[in-house]
Amino acid sequence: MSEHRRLRFADLGFAMLLGVGLLIVFGALDFYGKQLQRQALQTEEHLTSRDLRHADEQLGHLFRHVDLQLRTLLEGGHAYFSPDDWSRQLDYALLNAPHLRSLSVLNDNGEIIASTSSGNIGLRPAFAHYLPQPSTISEVLRIGPPHAGRDLADSVAITDNRQPTPAVGFVPVVRGLSIGEAGQVSLLATLNLDYLQRLLDDLRRRPTDRIALFRQDGVRLLDTDPPTEHQRMIERTLINHWQTGQSVHLSIADAYDDQGELTAYRMHSRLPLVITMQMDRTQALVEAHREGRERTAVVAPLALLGMAAALVGYLLFRFAGNRERKLRKQEEKRRKLLESALNASAIPAVITNREATIEWVNPAFASLTGFDAAEAIGRKPKDLVKSGMQPPSYYEDMWKTILAGAVWRGEVINRRKDGSFYDEALTITPVADDNGTITHFVAIKEDITLEKAAARELERLATTDPLTGSHNRRAFMEAVQHELDRVRRYETPASILMLDLDHFKRVNDEFGHAAGDTVLKHFVTQLGTSLRSADTLGRIGGEEFAVLLPETDLAGARDIANRIRTEIAARPAITDEARIPITVSIGVTIIHPSDISPDHILARADDGLYLAKRNGRNRVETVSREAPPTGE
Missing domain, CATH: 3.30.70.270 (Reverse transcriptase/Diguanylate cyclase domain)
Structure with missing residues (x-):
């Protein structure tokens, strides 16, 4: 095929390549946009999982801290205090507890005998709706329904999820302690809803996110925003999920609904609490849509510019082809010149690959060792000249140095083909490709047998x-x-x-x-x-x-x-x-x-x-x- 015809076919192939390139670019942009949406949703799922876990840890830490406070007060000898003693202890404990509204002590009959709020004394709170069951006071932390009001004396329990979180309210928790024949004594604490509200607000990543805290029986303790009817329906679905046993896994992928809500929940492993999160899926995709548009606005002009540059490059390639062939011939000439210089050198030289297999030796190597090029190429130096006079650790250090890309210099005792030993000063230089990967090693040898013998004789004379x-x-x-x-x-x-x-x-x-x-x-x-x-x-x-x-x-x-x-x-x-x-x-x-x-x-x-x-x-x-x- 003539050169002219070959170039015509090359031009046609290049034009077809440009067309295919445009199709690939715009197809890739469409694929990239969809991939961004998938990644955004996956990221949202990951972040939601993390946020749920973090919220679970925060709330669990709070309730465990409250449980520890109550247990410490009960087990620390305070079970035998008089009501006046209890009042002083409760007032002191409440000083460093901003999350608590009040603390009250109940006797064996369930009557409040001491409290940080005097209006609570004499009340008999009902614990039938506290979790976990049984209804009697036990030695575990039990969580009651939310209450509207400032304290027990003026509060009303909320058990209907249709009612919004009260502006002023609390969540009661109770813990009991058996004191033998004297019966049992219990401590009842009221947790500030506004404290819990601030805790949940801090956990939101976006103002549109909604977080709610439920008990396992489905009673809502509080939420960050009042739910819409649609969100109430989603909450009922989630309640059915965890009450049917799906309480230990995060449910996100199954929670996409027709109106673009991304919902998830996590059930606490030890406390009868469940945290739910509801996010607007369109908000999660806003960044993906924006990035897709920006990428298209950047990539499309760049693609066209790239096509134009490719065309110019193709034309320059024709011109550069002749120059490349000329440079290649010059490089080959220089390589042969260097090889001739090394062949004429009196200094032995060896080139091996990365595995230490000999690829080239000069005549001086044959003069030193007795092995000519035909005998040496394809074999390893250790199979030719190794004397066994150096310990394995010596060669381990050498390999460690040259494989790290550094030049190694040292002296070794090697063996000639006739079995005689000689001293050698050896320099090994790693050779790397354009990517920095070591491909060859160049070894320069020098026979120092006479010098070493003279040094040994001088040492003998000196000693x-x-x-x-x-x-x-x-x-x-x-x-x-x-x-x-x-x-x-x-x-x-x-x-x-x-x-x-x-x-x-x-x-x-x-x-x-x-x-x-x-x-x-x-x-x-x-x-x-x-x-x-x-x-x-x-x-x-x-x-x-x-x-x-x-x-x-x-x-x-x-x-x-x-x-x-x-x-x-x-x-x-x-x-x-x-x-x-x-x-x-x-x-x-x-x-x-x-x-x-x-x-x-x-x-x-x-x-x-x-x-x-x-x-x-x-x-x-x-x-x-x-x-x-x-x-x-």
């Missing part, structure tokens, strides 16, 4: 006595400090031997310094056969040596010292000129957790060595703070 091969004084003192720290932490025994060749100056004077050096090396060799692998030998100076004995108490150290002394005496040094017998004097001490420093320990061992010299040489002396020096 080793050049004549005897034992630790020098600095290295030995570091070992003693480490062991002192371990003794302090774990309270395990450890000991120190201080050794000095007897009459070593005579050897130098009679046979020469070369023979003296031979004797020192012979002495160290013999010591090596007598010591354990965990023991540390150090040359302190001249012919003076020290031995660190971990996990060894004073008695064990003395036995080792005697064995050393005996074996040294039994094996003279052989030189070209003579057979030179040698003996050694040894001071022994134990490391104490309270020792100040290694110098302090060696000074104590040196005291033992001094005793051995003074007491005749070729002997062992022990020095401990717990016991006086002993010799063998």
